[in-house]
Amino acid sequence: MNSTDLQKQKVINEIEENGVEFIRLQFVDIFGVLKSVNITTDELDNAFDGNLMFDGSSIDGFARINESDQCLKPDPDTFQVMPWRPKEKGVARMICDVYTPDGKPFEGCPRNTLKRALKEVRETGLELNVGPEGEFFLFHIDEKGCPVFHIHDHAGYFDLAPVDRGENARRDIVLTMKKMGFRIEASHHEVAPGQHEIDFKYDEALKTADKWVTFKDVVKNIAKQHNLYATFMPKPFYRENGSAMHCNQSLFKNGENIFYDSSTECGLSQVAHYYIGGLLKHAKGITAIGNPIVNSYKRLKPGYEAPVQIGWSKSNRSTLIRVPASRGSATRVELRSPDPTANPYLIFAVMVKAGLHGIKNKITPPESIEEDVYNLSPKKRAQLDLDHLPRDLYAALKAMEEDPLIKETISEHTYNRFLEAKYKEWSDYAEQIHDWEIKSYLGKY
Template identity: 50%
Template sequence: MPDQPKTREDVKALVQEHRIRFIRLWFTDILGQLKSFSINSEELDDAFEGGMGFDGSSITGFNAIEESDMIAMPDATTFSILPWRPEEQGVARMFCDVQTPERTPYEGDPRHVLRRAVDRANAMGFETFNVGPELEYFLFKDKNGTEVLDEGGYFDLTTLDAGSDVRRETSLALEQLGIKVEYSHHEVGPSQHEIDMRYADALKMADDCMTYRITVKEYAMKYGWHATFMPKPLFAENGSGMHTHMSLFKDGRNAFFDADDPYFLSDVGKAFIAGQLRHARELSSIFAQWVNSYKRLVPGYEAPVYVAWSRRNRSALVRVPLYHPGKEQATRMELRCPDPACNPYLTFAALLHAGLEGIEKGYELPEPMEKNLYHLSPDDRRRLGIEQLPETLGEAIELTAESELVLRTLGEHMFNRYIEIKRQEWEDYRVQVTQWELDRYLPVL
C-alpha cells in the first residue's frame, strides 16, 4: 500500500513523478452523494493557496442561489491516483473541505460536521475515535433490474461466486488508494458481497467509505455489471448492512477496556454504548436514511431492530465482540443497524455525539440480552423495556425532528434542510400506488 502524502509539496512531487494531468476535487452533499469537479494539474498551486470556487446552488442541501458561492479547499493527505483511469496523463483525487467566500467552514459540509464531533471527543480527552464499518453490496447484471449473477451464499466460492474476480480487482484498487483491506467474501444473499476495510480514525474512514463505494461501482461497471448499496433490493433476501465497529482511545490506550470488569468493558465503554442505545431511535433517519432502509430493518433478516446490547446475540442492536487475552486494544462495540447507503460523515458524527453524551451524563448500561430477541413476544419485550427502531422513514424523521442531539450534531442549517428533504422523500413515497397494492386489492375491492 503506498505511503500517503502529508503536505502539498508531497502532492506536487507525486503529480510530477506520475505525470498526473487532472485532479478531481471530491466532496459530498447532505445525503452522502459524491460530488466532484476536475482541475488541470497546473492549477494545483492556486487550489492549495486559496481553494477553488464553485457554485453550490445545485448541490443538495447547500445554500440557495443568492448565496451559493463556495470554496473547495483540497486536503493534501487524501491525495490518491485513481487506478481505474488511464496511466498516461492520469487522474488523481483529493477530498475537500467546503468553505464560504469568507474562508470559514461551510455549515452545510458533512465533513465539517464530523470534524466538529471529533473536536468534542478531543476536548473530552480522547485523541482518537476509531471506526470500522463493514459495507455490503449487491452485484446485478445491469442497472435496469435485479437479475443476480450467482446463487451463492455466505463464504461460497468458485462457481457459486461469480463476483470473486471483480472483488479481487476491487480489493487491489482499494489498496492502491491507500485503504487497507482485511477480508473479502461472498455474503449471505445471492450476488451479495463484502470487502472489509481495516479500521481507521473517523474522518479518514468516512473518506474511505466514499472511496469504497465509487471503487466498487467502477469495477463492477468494468465487467458490464451494476453494483448497488441499496439497503434492500431483493424481496425475501437479506438486505445490505454496514455493521459499524467503534472505539475511543486515550493516551494511546483503548478507553473501552477494563481487565477487572466481567464484560471487560470500562465505565467509559459502557456509558458510550448506553448513549448509543438511548439515542438510537432519534438517530435512525441518519444511519438508515432512505425509504428503502426500513424494508431491511425488519425482524428475521439479520438486521437488528430491538434496542438492546449483547456479547454473542446478533439480534441485538449492539454487540460487544468477546475479549481475547492480549487483544485489549481491539475492545469495541459493534452497531448493527446502519446501512451502506447512509452519509458516513453524518452517521459517524451522530454516533460519536450519542456516545459522548452517554459518557458526559453518566448513562447506565442495562444488562445484556443474550436471548434471541426475535423469539420474544411483544409483551415480553415491553416487560423488559426493550424498544424498537422506527418502522418507516416517516416515523424516523419525526423522531429526528424532535432531537436536540441531532440538532447539535448537524447544526441548524443542515438540520432544517435534512428534515425538509427527508419529509419530502417520505411524502413522495407515501402517495405512490405500488404493484403489490394493485395485485392485492384491484381484483377484490
C-alpha cells in the same frame, strides 16, 4: 516549511512521479452523494489557496440561490492516484472541505460536521476509531450500461466460485483498494444472492469516512469494468437479507483502548458501558441519519440479521448494539442499524456525540440481552420492555425532531435541509401506487 506546505509539496512530488495530469476534487452533499470537479495540475495552487468557486445552490441541501457562492479546499492528506484510470496522463483525487467565500468552514459541509464533533473528542484527550463493514449487491447491466433487476448469482454466505460469480470483480476491487492504501481484513460472498462484503481496517474517524467514500467509488467503477452494476441500496430483495454498514467504534487515550478493562468479567470498562448507554438513549434520533431512505426500513425487519428493537448484547447479532468478542486494543462497540446509504460523516458525528453524551452524563445501559431478540417468548419480551427503532422513514424523521442532540451535532442548516428533503421523499413514496397494491386489490374490490 510548515506541515501544510510539506503536505502540498508531497502532493506535487507524487503528481510528477505518477504522471498525473488531472485531479478530481471530491466532496459529498448532505445525503452522502459523491460530487466531483476535475482540474488540471496547472490549477492546483489555485485550489489549495481556496480560489476554486462553485455554485452551492446546484448541490442538494447546500445553499439557496441568493447565497450560492462557495469554494472547495482540497485536503492534501487525501491525495490518491486512481489506479483504474489510464497511467498516461493519469488521474488522482483529493477530498475537499467546503468553505464560504469569506474563508469560513461551511456549516452544511458534512466533512466539516464530523470535524466539529471530533474536535470535542480531542478536547477530552480522546480519539475515535471507526471500522465500517461494507456490503453491496452486484446486478447485470443492459446494452446501454444501465442496471437491470437481474442478479448476477445465487450464491450464499462464504460460497466460492463458480457458485459465487462475483469473485473476480470482488478480487479486483480488493486489489484496487490495496493500491490506494487500504488494509483489507476480509472479503467474501454474503448471505443474500448477489451480495458481497469487503471489510477494511479501522482508522481514525475522519480518515475512515474519507475511505468509505472512496470504497464506494472503487466498488462501482471496478464492477462496471466487469459489466456489472454495484448498488448500495439496503434491501433490493423481499425475504432476503439486506446490506448494512455496521459501525465498529472505539475510543483511545494515549494509545490505549479505554473501552477495555481487564479487571471486569466481560472485559468492558465503565466508559464503554456509558458510551453504549448514550447510543441507546439516542438510537431513535440517530436512525434517520443512519437509515436515510425509504428502502432502509425494508431491511430493519425481524429475522434478517438487522436490528429492530433497542438493546445491546455481548455476543448475539439480533440486538441494535453488539460487543464483538475481541478484547484488548480490539475492544469495540458495533452499532448494527446503519446502512450503506448513510452519509459517513454525519452518522459518525452523531454516533460519537451520542456516546460522549452517555459518558458525560454517566448513562448506564440496561442489562445486556444474550437471547435471540427475534424469538423471545411473550413473557420475556414483556419483562424486557424493549423499545422499537422507528419502523419507517416518516417515524424516523419525527424521532430525529424530538432529539435535540441531532440538530446540535449536524448544524441547523443541515438539519433543516435534511428534514425538508426527506419529508418530501416520504410524501412522494406514500402517494405512489405500488405493484403490490395493484396485485392485491385491483381484482378483489
